[in-house]
Amino acid sequence: MCLYRNDVMNPLGQTILKDVSRSFYLSMRVLPKTMRDPISLGYLLARASDTLADTGDLDASLRFEMLTGLRDILHGADSSDWLRRLERDVIPRQQHVGEKSLLEKMHGVLAWLESLREASDSVAADHDQPALPPSISSRQHAAILTVMDHILRGQRLDIERFELQQGFQFSLDAELDEYCFLVAGSVGEFWTEIGAISLGEFSHIETAKLKRWGANYGKGLQLINILRDLPSDLKAGRCYLPHVDATDRDALMAESLRWRTQARRYLEDGQSYAQSLVKRRIRAATALPGLIGERTLDLMDAADWYELEQGVKISRREVYRSAWDALIV
Known part of the structure; x- marks a missing residue:
C-alpha cells in the first residue's frame, strides 16, 4: 500500500x-x-x-x-x-x-x-x-538511492580519513574535487535527474551537459563551505586543502585564493545551469545558492586570517538582495 x-x-x-x-x-x-x-x-x-x-x-x-x-x-x-x-x-x-x-x-x-x-x-x-518503461516513482526512487550512495560514501570517507586515521591530508587536487562531488556535486546531478523525470521539459540543454554543469555547481558550493570553515577545521585537526603546510598561514591563504578561483568557475556553470531551465520558479530556486555563494566569496576575498577565524557570513540584507536577483535570472 x-x-x-x-x-x-x-x-x-x-x-x-x-x-x-x-x-x-x-x-x-x-x-x-x-x-x-x-x-x-x-x-x-x-x-x-x-x-x-x-x-x-x-x-x-x-x-x-x-x-x-x-x-x-x-x-x-x-x-x-x-x-x-x-x-x-x-x-x-x-x-x-x-x-x-x-x-x-x-x-x-x-x-x-x-x-x-x-x-x-x-x-x-x-x-x-x-x-x-520504468514509472516516474521508480525513477525518482532510483535517483534518491544514487545520490544517497554518493553522499554516504563521502561522509564515511571523511570519518575514515580524518578521524579513524592519523595525519591524513589530501595530496592531489583531484582527491578534493572527488570529495566535493560525492557530498555536493552529486546533488546537482540529482536535481537534474528529478527535474527531467518529473517535468519532462526541464531545460533547453541536453541532460548530459546539464548534469555536468549541475555537478560543478554543487562542487563550487561545497568548496565555499570548506574554504569558509578552513580555520575551524584546522583547529579540529582537518585540512582539506591538498599538498599545503597546514601550519603556514601564508601558504594556506594562497591556496585558499586558488580554490576560491576554482569555486567561481564552478559557480559560473551553476548560473549557466539556472539560465537554461524552462520554468521561472525553478530558475530562481536554482540560482539563489550560487548568488549567495558569490557574495560569500567576495567577503572571503576581502578577509584576512583573523576575519576568517571570526567567521564569514553575508548579511540578511544581502540574502534578500540575492533572492531578488534570482528572480531575474
Whole structure:
C-alpha cells in the first residue's frame, strides 16, 4: 500500500522541513508539485546522514557504523535494530531542535522512501508486460538511492580519513574535487535527474551537459563551505586543502585564493545551469545558492586570517538582495 500521494507535498516532509530548515522549506514551496516530494525526501535523508556524521560527541566508529547501516537500509535491509540504536545512542546527543526532530521521525522518512518503491511496484503489478518503461516513482526512487550512495560514501570517507586515521591530508587536487562531488556535486546531478523525470521539459540543454554543469555547481558550493570553515577545521585537526603546510598561514591563504578561483568557475556553470531551465520558479530556486555563494566569496576575498577565524557570513540584507536577483535570472 502506498502511504503517500506523489502529486502533492508530503505532509511529513512539510512538517520536518519547517523544523530543520525554514529557508529550504520556502524554496520547496516554489517548486512545481511533481518535484517537491522527491527533492524534499532526498534533502531530509541527506540532512539526517549529515547530522549523524557531524554529531561530534559520538565516537567516530559509531557514526561510521550508523552511516553504513543507513546505506544498507536504503537498499532494503531491516531498519529495526538501527532505529533502536538511533533512539538510544544518537538522538539524546542532539542539540539542534530541528535535527533532533528529524531523527525522531526517521521511521516515517524511511516509510516515505519505501512508498516510492511500492508505488512503482504497484504500477508494474498492473501490467503483464515486464518490458514497460520504468514509472516516474521508480525513477525518482532510483535517483534518491544514487545520490544517497554518493553522499554516504563521502561522509564515511571523511570519518575514515580524518578521524579513524592519523595525519591524513589530501595530496592531489583531484582527491578534493572527488570529495566535493560525492557530498555536493552529486546533488546537482540529482536535481537534474528529478527535474527531467518529473517535468519532462526541464531545460533547453541536453541532460548530459546539464548534469555536468549541475555537478560543478554543487562542487563550487561545497568548496565555499570548506574554504569558509578552513580555520575551524584546522583547529579540529582537518585540512582539506591538498599538498599545503597546514601550519603556514601564508601558504594556506594562497591556496585558499586558488580554490576560491576554482569555486567561481564552478559557480559560473551553476548560473549557466539556472539560465537554461524552462520554468521561472525553478530558475530562481536554482540560482539563489550560487548568488549567495558569490557574495560569500567576495567577503572571503576581502578577509584576512583573523576575519576568517571570526567567521564569514553575508548579511540578511544581502540574502534578500540575492533572492531578488534570482528572480531575474
